[in-house]
Amino acid sequence: MIKLQIFDPHPLLSSFVQNIILVDNVMESNAPPLVGQYPPTPQHCIFLYIKEKFKAKKITDLDYQVRPRAVVVGPQITRMELAVENDHRVAIIGFMPGGLYRLIGIPMEEIFDDGFDAFELIGNDINELVDRCSEINDLGKIHVCIENYLLGRLTKVKEQLPIDRALTEMLRFQGNLSIGQAADYSCLSIRQFERKCRERVGFSPKVYSRLIRFSHAYRLFERSQKPNWTEIAYHSGYYDQMHFIKDFKEFAGITPTMMEEELLRKPLRFQASLTF
Numbered sequence: 001m002i003k004l005q006i007f008d009p010h011p012l013l014s015s016f017v018q019n020i021i022l023v024d025n026v027m028e029s030n031a032p033p034l035v036g037q038y039p040p041t042p043q044h045c046i047f048l049y050i051k052e053k054f055k056a057k058k059i060t061d062l063d064y065q066v067r068p069r070a071v072v073v074g075p076q077i078t079r080m081e082l083a084v085e086n087d088h089r090v091a092i093i094g095f096m097p098g099g100l101y102r103l104i105g106i107p108m109e110e111i112f113d114d115g116f117d118a119f120e121l122i123g124n125d126i127n128e129l130v131d132r133c134s135e136i137n138d139l140g141k142i143h144v145c146i147e148n149y150l151l152g153r154l155t156k157v158k159e160q161l162p163i164d165r166a167l168t169e170m171l172r173f174q175g176n177l178s179i180g181q182a183a184d185y186s187c188l189s190i191r192q193f194e195r196k197c198r199e200r201v202g203f204s205p206k207v208y209s210r211l212i213r214f215s216h217a218y219r220l221f222e223r224s225q226k227p228n229w230t231e232i233a234y235h236s237g238y239y240d241q242m243h244f245i246k247d248f249k250e251f252a253g254i255t256p257t258m259m260e261e262e263l264l265r266k267p268l269r270f271q272a273s274l275t276f
Helices: 099-104 125-134 139-152 162-172 179-186 190-201 205-223 229-235 241-252 256-265
Strands: 002-007 017-025 034-038 045-049 055-058 070-073 080-084 088-095 115-117
Touching (some): 099 190, 125 139, 162 179, 162 190, 162 205, 179 205, 190 205, 205 229, 205 241, 241 256
Antiparallel strands (some): 002 017, 017 088, 034 080, 045 070
């Protein structure tokens, strides 16, 4: 049985933290491993594996790798496959656009397309946070523990700049804000905006906009029992099937129809509840 709770951030954290998601899953005895797809999203995250580590692999890899206790996930371009073999409890700290950069101070281009051990990027206090969370059973109290950790790091968080608000507008418009408009929101020239965009989200503005649209489409798909791809494409800002299929192939590695078949074989839906 899966329990999922999504918490809005403390007001003092809301400029860089989007939400905190807690998932608690108790598997039936002798149940086979749960496997699911995790295509790229525009949201950068820190995953805290409180009860059981996940196994993960890129779709280009043959073997699964056991994830560290805390994993930093920045800009992604390759679909991942996740496997869960035992009862698990995981916390996901989801960041606003540019929020992870503001927290850890590392350009997102340097942590591109992989999961990185949070201990190496943040320090031992992130593992100590996992230890504290592992001693708590109530999901609400785990949320408070994580919030207190983030509040304790506020003095180290880089200040919010107009570029951060511009990136948030791109997300709010589901990737359909023009690059010129986004640059105007950021109070930067287009060239400066492109450079800062790569620093904060790891992509050029054009690719970031495409990823936002794709992610919206994919999450609509995961929420659908009988997906209508034409409607999904339209509601995600695609105005022709060619661009929709092109983005799906680039970010998921396969066509929409093939992804539908993949989800039938490996039915765990990791992104259906994601909101950003």
